[in-house]
Amino acid sequence: MNGRPPSLHPTTKPPSPPPILKTPLLPTPNELLLLSIYPITLLLGHLYSLLSPTTRHLPYDPVAQSHPAAHAPSYFARKNNLLNLLFVKLGWLWTTVVLALFVATHPRFGVGGLAGQVVLRWAGSTGVWYLVTQWCFGPGLVDRSFALTGGRCQVLKDPVAMEEMGKAGEVFTRVACKAAGGQWRGGHDISGHVFMLVLGSAMVAAEVAPAVVSWVRLVRDRNGVTTTMGSDGQETDDSAVSGLGVKAAAVYLALSWWMLLMTALYFHTWFEKLTGLIIGLAGFWLIYYLPRGMAPVRAIVGMPGL
Numbered sequence: 001m002n003g004r005p006p007s008l009h010p011t012t013k014p015p016s017p018p019p020i021l022k023t024p025l026l027p028t029p030n031e032l033l034l035l036s037i038y039p040i041t042l043l044l045g046h047l048y049s050l051l052s053p054t055t056r057h058l059p060y061d062p063v064a065q066s067h068p069a070a071h072a073p074s075y076f077a078r079k080n081n082l083l084n085l086l087f088v089k090l091g092w093l094w095t096t097v098v099l100a101l102f103v104a105t106h107p108r109f110g111v112g113g114l115a116g117q118v119v120l121r122w123a124g125s126t127g128v129w130y131l132v133t134q135w136c137f138g139p140g141l142v143d144r145s146f147a148l149t150g151g152r153c154q155v156l157k158d159p160v161a162m163e164e165m166g167k168a169g170e171v172f173t174r175v176a177c178k179a180a181g182g183q184w185r186g187g188h189d190i191s192g193h194v195f196m197l198v199l200g201s202a203m204v205a206a207e208v209a210p211a212v213v214s215w216v217r218l219v220r221d222r223n224g225v226t227t228t229m230g231s232d233g234q235e236t237d238d239s240a241v242s243g244l245g246v247k248a249a250a251v252y253l254a255l256s257w258w259m260l261l262m263t264a265l266y267f268h269t270w271f272e273k274l275t276g277l278i279i280g281l282a283g284f285w286l287i288y289y290l291p292r293g294m295a296p297v298r299a300i301v302g303m304p305g306l
């Protein structure tokens with residue numbers, strides 16, 4: 001006897017877990033784990049900025065979306081830091097270069113239409129980036145949402161300046177407003193940095209990850225039990241699978257993550273970062289998840305790694 005009363009229902013089964021919703025339109029658990037890097041980075045970065053004694057008492061300029069340069073708590077809190085100017089401000093160019101390098105150096109794109117499908121997915125993502133940040137039948141969606149939420153270029157309040165600039169509607173973007181010497185203030189300013197860093201890095205990771213996974217498998221099974229196949233059925237060379245394109249992508253992903261963290265720490269309100277994240281992930285879903293559930297579209301744009 002162990003002193004415990006005998007169980008009344010010794011054969012009762014524990015309740016079965018709720019069924020997992022399986023649909024190609026949603027990320028798999030592993031993909032979800034990887035995608036969670038984005039909200040976790042933004043959340044931890046923002047929390048740190050609120051709690052850290054070095055940043056929490058510093059003045060913050062909501063119009064510039066940053067700490068005034070004279071009070072910048074670190075090199076990366078300044079807008080003119082080199083990584084911002086050379087990497088993020090030209091971010092889509094680097095995304096394109098890295099993807100092109102990967103396609104040019106990876107053996108699986110040697111034969112067949114796989115490279116064409118990567119170009120189609122890149123074109124789709126580029127279209128999303130362009131509509132959101134650059135042009136959407138006029139100003140991009142970021143600028144449109146800023147104006148729709150009550151924001152405007154402050155110089156427009158000056159009738160003389162307005163006269164000089166011609167039609168008021170022309171100063172309808174952040175860039176045009178700054179060029180006109182105005183201040184873009186009053187609306188909800190979706191973080192373009194968060195949007196572009198999330199969309200670009202998720203795209204590059206989605207394209208490159210299958211190659212890295214197959215390389216890891218190849219290294220693990222070096223004794224020949226399993227091999228990695230190129231699109232033409234040839235065994236791939238593992239130095240090519242871990243080659244220049246994959247290395248460039250790794251550097252690009254590391255820099256993207258770092259700049260996302262810096263944006264989380266020093267720029268924008270939490271809500272502006274959240275909307276940047278949601279739009280970035282929505283764009284990624286549109287190009288990489290929606291076709292998974294639509295066979296005719298999937299047949300045209302394909303899926304990374306297949």
Ligand SMILES: CCCCCCCCCCCCCCCC(=O)SCCNC(=O)CCNC(=O)[C@H](O)C(C)(C)COP(=O)(O)OP(=O)(O)OC[C@H]1O[C@@H](n2cnc3c(N)ncnc32)[C@H](O)[C@@H]1OP(=O)(O)O
Nearest residue numbers: 079084089090091092093099100133191192193262263267
């Ligand atoms: C497979 C492939 C095949 C290819 C097949 C080839 C086919 C052959 C076709 C060729 C065709 C090529 C075509 C390619 C396409 C291009 O390469 S296009 C040319 C390259 N252009 C680019 O890449 C531009 C990318 N940049 C952008 O889109 C915008 O700058 C961004 C990133 C969205 C950011 O916009 P933003 O105005 O900075 O706005 P936001 O993020 O809200 O920031 C607000 C302020 O806070 C500051 N800030 C925010 N976060 C930070 C931070 N972390 N650090 C510092 N400052 C910050 C910003 O600097 C900004 O300050 P201001 O500058 O306004 O004073």
